[in-house]
Amino acid sequence: xxxxxxxxxxxxxxxxxxxxxxxxxxxxxxxxxxxxxxxxxxxxxxxxxxxxxxxxxxxxxxxxxxxxxxxxxxxxxxxxxxxxxxxxxxxxxxxxxxxxxxxxxxxxxxxxxxxxxxxxxxxxxxxxxxxxxxxxxxxxxxxxxxxxxxxxxxxxxxxxxxxxxxxxxxxxxxxxxxxxxxxxxxxxxxxxxxxxxxxxxxxxxxxxxxxxxxxxxxxxxxxxxxxxxxxxxxxxxxxxxxxxxxxxxxxxxxxxxxxxxxxxxxxxxxxxxxxxxxxxxxxxxxxxxxxxxxxxxxxxxxxxxxxxxxxxxxxxxxxxxxxxxxxxxxxxxxxxxxxxxxxxxxxxxxxxxxxxxxxxxxxxxxxxxxxxx
Numbered sequence: 001x002x003x004x005x006x007x008x009x010x011x012x013x014x015x016x017x018x019x020x021x022x023x024x025x026x027x028x029x030x031x032x033x034x035x036x037x038x039x040x041x042x043x044x045x046x047x048x049x050x051x052x053x054x055x056x057x058x059x060x061x062x063x064x065x066x067x068x069x070x071x072x073x074x075x076x077x078x079x080x081x082x083x084x085x086x087x088x089x090x091x092x093x094x095x096x097x098x099x100x101x102x103x104x105x106x107x108x109x110x111x112x113x114x115x116x117x118x119x120x121x122x123x124x125x126x127x128x129x130x131x132x133x134x135x136x137x138x139x140x141x142x143x144x145x146x147x148x149x150x151x152x153x154x155x156x157x158x159x160x161x162x163x164x165x166x167x168x169x170x171x172x173x174x175x176x177x178x179x180x181x182x183x184x185x186x187x188x189x190x191x192x193x194x195x196x197x198x199x200x201x202x203x204x205x206x207x208x209x210x211x212x213x214x215x216x217x218x219x220x221x222x223x224x225x226x227x228x229x230x231x232x233x234x235x236x237x238x239x240x241x242x243x244x245x246x247x248x249x250x251x252x253x254x255x256x257x258x259x260x261x262x263x264x265x266x267x268x269x270x271x272x273x274x275x276x277x278x279x280x281x282x283x284x285x286x287x288x289x290x291x292x293x294x295x296x297x298x299x300x301x302x303x304x305x306x307x308x309x310x311x312x313x314x315x316x317x318x319x320x321x322x323x324x325x326x327x328x329x330x331x332x333x334x335x336x337x338x339x340x341x342x343x344x345x346x347x348x349x350x351x352x353x354x355x356x357x358x359x360x361x362x363x364x365x366x367x368x369x370x371x372x373x
Contacts, residue, residue, distance in 0.1 A: 025068035025077075032372040034059045036136065044145040044351075044360035057139060060084055061097075074105040096190055098159055109166040114159040114189050118166070118180030121209040122226045123249040124151040124262035125287025125300040129343030130368055132329025133285060133302040137347040137364040146351060146360060147308040147322045153266040153283045154228055154245055160184045160205070174215040181208045198235040202243075205230035220253045226264075232273070241268035241277075261286040271307055272319070279321055281306035287329075294335045302327045310353065321354040339372045 036057045060083060067077035081098040100113025130136040134151050162184035169176040184205040186194040194200055207228040214221050226247045232240035249262030266281035287300025303326045310320045327349040335341045344367055351360040 023069055025066055027064065027066045029062070029064055030373060031062040032060065032370060034061075034136075034368055034370040036130070036139075036366055036368040038137075038140045038364055038366040040140040040362065040364045042141055042146060042360060042362035043358070044142075044362075055140070058084075059136070059139075062094075072105075074103060076101075076103040078102070099190070106168065108168050111164040111166075112162075114161050115164065116159065117162055117164050117182035117184075118207050118209045119152060119154070119182075119226065119228075121166075121178065121180045121211040122152055122224045122247065122262070123211075123222050123251045124260055125285040125302070126251065126258045126260045126289035126298055127287065127300060127329070128289060128296040128298040128331045129333040129341070130331060130345040130366055132298060132331045132345060132347055133287075133300050133327045135329075135331075135345065135347075136368075137329075137345065137366065140364045140366070141349075141362065144309070144311040146349065146362070147304075147306070147310065147325055149283055149302060149304040149306070149322075149325045149327070151262055151264075151283065151285045151302060152226075152247065153264045153281070153304070153306070154207075154269060158187075160187045160189050162205075169213075176213050177210065178213075179208070179210045182206065197233050200233055201235070201240045202230040203233055218254060222251045224249045232268075234273075238275070239273040241271045241273050243267045243269040243271075245269055256291050258289040258291075259287075260289075266306060275319065277307050277319070277321070279305075279307075295332070297332045298330070300329045302329075320356075322351060323354050324350075324352040326350050341370050341372070343368045343370065 036059070038057070039054045041053065042051060062082045063079065065077060065079045067075065069075050078101045079098060080096070082094050083097050084094050085097065096114065098115050100111050100115045102109060102111045104110070125133065127134055138148055162182050164180060164182040167179045169178045171177055185203060186200045187202050187205065188194050188200065197203055205228070207226070209224055209226040212223045226249070228245040230243060232242040244267050245264065247262060247264035249260070251258055251260035261284070263284040264282060266283070269281060271277035283302065283304030285300060285302040287298060289296065289298040303324070305322055305324055307319055307321050310318070327347055329347045331343065331345045333341050333343045346363065346365050348363045349361070353360070
C-alpha cells in the first residue's frame with residue numbers, strides 16, 4: 001500500500017527511561033475507496049414490501065499510523081482506522097473500526113486498544129477481492145432473515161477493547177511457530193466502560209491461536225488451532241451462557257495455488273440459558289485460490305448450523321435455530337495498476353430454519369472497483 005508521509009517527530013520515552021530514537025516517528029496516511037454494483041435476490045422476507053433487485057454501494061476506509069524505533073531496537077506505534085462500514089454506522093457516518101497502540105521487539109509484540117485480536121492468526125478457505133463467503137455480500141442481504149455465518153463463527157473482526165500478545169516466531173528457516181493471546185474484560189469498544197457485569201453480554205473474554213508455518217519444498221503449509229472462551233452474564237432479562245469455542249484451520253500453497261479449510265465448534269456461543277438452546281453450533285469451509293500475474297481467482301464453500309436472531313414474516317424478531325446454512329462463493333480480481341483493482345464476486349446461499357418449512361434461497365452478484373492507497 002502506497003502511503004503519504006505527513007509529519008515526523010524525534011523524541012520518545014520508554015518504561016520510565018528516556019532513549020534517543022534512531023529515527024523520527026513517522027506518521028503515514030492510507031486507505032481505500034471501494035465502489036460496488038450488485039444484483040441480489042433473497043426468497044425470505046419480513047413484510048409485504050417488495051425486495052429490490054440491485055443497488056450501488058460505496059465503502060471507504062481511512063487509516064492513520066505512527067511508527068518509531070528506539071536506539072535499543074524496540075519498535076512502537078499506534079494505528080487509527082476509520083470507515084463507513086454499514087455494520088458499524090448508519091447513513092454516511094464514519095465510525096472507528098480500530099484504534100490501538102503497540103510495541104514490539106525480541107520479546108514479541110503487544111497491542112492494546114480496539115483491534116481484531118489473536119484470531120487474526122486463524123486461517124481458513126482462501127478468498128479474493130470482495131471475499132466471497134467471508135466478504136461484502138452480506139451488505140446486500142437482510143441480516144434479520146439471513147443468518148450471518150462466518151468461517152470462524154466468532155467474529156474475527158470483533159473490536160472490543162482488549163490487550164493482545166504475540167510471541168516471536170520460534171523455529172528455523174523452514175518451520176516456525178507463533179502464539180497469540182487476547183484478553184477483553186468486557187465487550188465494550190472505544191471510550192465506553194463497564195461499571196457493572198450486567199452492562200454486557202460477556203465478560204473476561206479470552207482467545208488464543210497458535211500458528212505453524214512450514215516449508216516442505218515445493219509445498220508450504222499453515223496450520224492454526226484456536227480456542228476462545230468468555231463468561232456469560234445475567235442482565236436481569238436473559239442469562240447468556242458462558243462459552244468455549246475451538247477450531248482448526250489449515251492452508252497449503254504450491255505454484256500459485258492455495259488450498260484451505262477450517263472447522264469451528266462454537267459450543268454455547270451466543271445462546272441463552274433459560275431458552276433451552278442446547279443444539280449444536282458449528283461451521284466448516286473449504287476453498288481453492290490461484291494467482292498468476294495480475295489475476296487472482298477463487299472458489300469456496302461454507303456450511304454451518306446455529307442460533308441467530310431472525311424475523312418471521314410479520315417482522316417479529318426471535319432467536320431461531322438454523323438447521324443448515326450453505327454458501328458457495330466464486331470470485332476473480334484483476335489489478336490494472338498498483339492499488340487499482342476490479343473484482344467480480346458471486347455468492348449463492350441456501351438456509352433452512354427449524355421453525356420454517358421453506359428455504360431462504362438467494363444470491364448476490366457483485367462487480368466492484370477499488371482503489372487502495
